[in-house]
Amino acid sequence: MSISPLGVRPERSRDETVIALMGTRGPMTTGPVDSRIPGGDLSIDDSVASHKDNPMGGRYQAISFDLFDTLVDLDEDKLPLVRVDGEERRSTGEVIYDVLRQYYPEIGLDDFLRTLFRVAYQEVDEWRRKSQREVLAEERFRRVLQRLGIVSPPSSVVRALVTAHMDRMVAAMECPPDRRRVLEALAPRYALALVSNFDHPPTARRVLDHYRLTPYFRTIVISGEIGWRKPAPQCFLAAVEALGVRPQACLHVGDSLDADVVGAKRTGLDAAWLRRTDQPLPEDSPAPDYTIEGLGELLALLDVGSDGQ
Numbered sequence: 001m002s003i004s005p006l007g008v009r010p011e012r013s014r015d016e017t018v019i020a021l022m023g024t025r026g027p028m029t030t031g032p033v034d035s036r037i038p039g040g041d042l043s044i045d046d047s048v049a050s051h052k053d054n055p056m057g058g059r060y061q062a063i064s065f066d067l068f069d070t071l072v073d074l075d076e077d078k079l080p081l082v083r084v085d086g087e088e089r090r091s092t093g094e095v096i097y098d099v100l101r102q103y104y105p106e107i108g109l110d111d112f113l114r115t116l117f118r119v120a121y122q123e124v125d126e127w128r129r130k131s132q133r134e135v136l137a138e139e140r141f142r143r144v145l146q147r148l149g150i151v152s153p154p155s156s157v158v159r160a161l162v163t164a165h166m167d168r169m170v171a172a173m174e175c176p177p178d179r180r181r182v183l184e185a186l187a188p189r190y191a192l193a194l195v196s197n198f199d200h201p202p203t204a205r206r207v208l209d210h211y212r213l214t215p216y217f218r219t220i221v222i223s224g225e226i227g228w229r230k231p232a233p234q235c236f237l238a239a240v241e242a243l244g245v246r247p248q249a250c251l252h253v254g255d256s257l258d259a260d261v262v263g264a265k266r267t268g269l270d271a272a273w274l275r276r277t278d279q280p281l282p283e284d285s286p287a288p289d290y291t292i293e294g295l296g297e298l299l300a301l302l303d304v305g306s307d308g309q
């Protein structure tokens with residue numbers, strides 16, 4: 001998923017918010033803070049060894065998950081309505097502007113929103129789609145300010161805008177309890193990974209911690225930390241290499257046909273498409289191995305009970 005500061009998506013798959021026009025690379029961080037499965041005495045490292053010999057579950061040693069609109073949802077109705085060039089949109093734009101005008105009161109709301117939409121959404125997202133490189137949130141907002149005539153935006157101002165945007169986005173997110181229960185059932189039997197497109201890693205990790213999802217993952221790959229975005233193979237390879245499994249032994253689960261299904265399949269992973277919309281499969285693109293309507297269907301697909309047995 002990609003979420004723009006205007007709350008508008010280039011597609012209905014939402015994997016993570018947006019950042020800089022020049023892809024920045026940071027260190028990849030892996031592994032949960034605590035490798036013990038919540039609510040149990042068995043550590044993840046000790047529990048992945050055995051699988052039932054069923055046609056689906058027995059072929060995988062690992063499962064990787066997309067984050068947004070797969071494990072955590074964004075409820076757009078919780079975002080304020082703004083009007084840009086006569087069109088209403090759900091957006092954090094006015095929230096960001098309320099912070100901006102404290103520093104630059106001469107910049108008008110309409111001018112700011114038009115520039116935000118053009119730079120932070122259209123231009124940057126187009127560059128990301130073509131390059132498959134990440135653009136960090138700080139750089140995205142820095143470029144918006146530069147387009148508004150602020151040649152050298154102070155870092156403190158950029159951070160304040162990013163914080164306002166991310167805080168409002170987090171307030172509109174939710175993780176239904178059944179999502180965590182799926183991870184809890186799978187963790188004793190599979191090595192789990194998270195592979196997320198998100199331009200502000202601290203917020204992604206904040207969301208994972210808030211919903212107590214972090215301990216289920218042996219490795220966490222975030223585009224803002226490795227510099228690449230799904231469907232780039234680097235994202236999936238980073239996950240399977242950290243887990244110590246071959247791509248063919250990993251099933252990837254996500255809601256985006258392009259980022260999750262195409263990206264996983266072209267890297268050698270199997271893919272389970274979480275169908276959230278009627279989005280058609282792109283021409284000449286590999287089809288998902290499985291299509292599910294809800295995350296809980298994974299348990300039946302892999303012959304795993306809700307208690308992990």
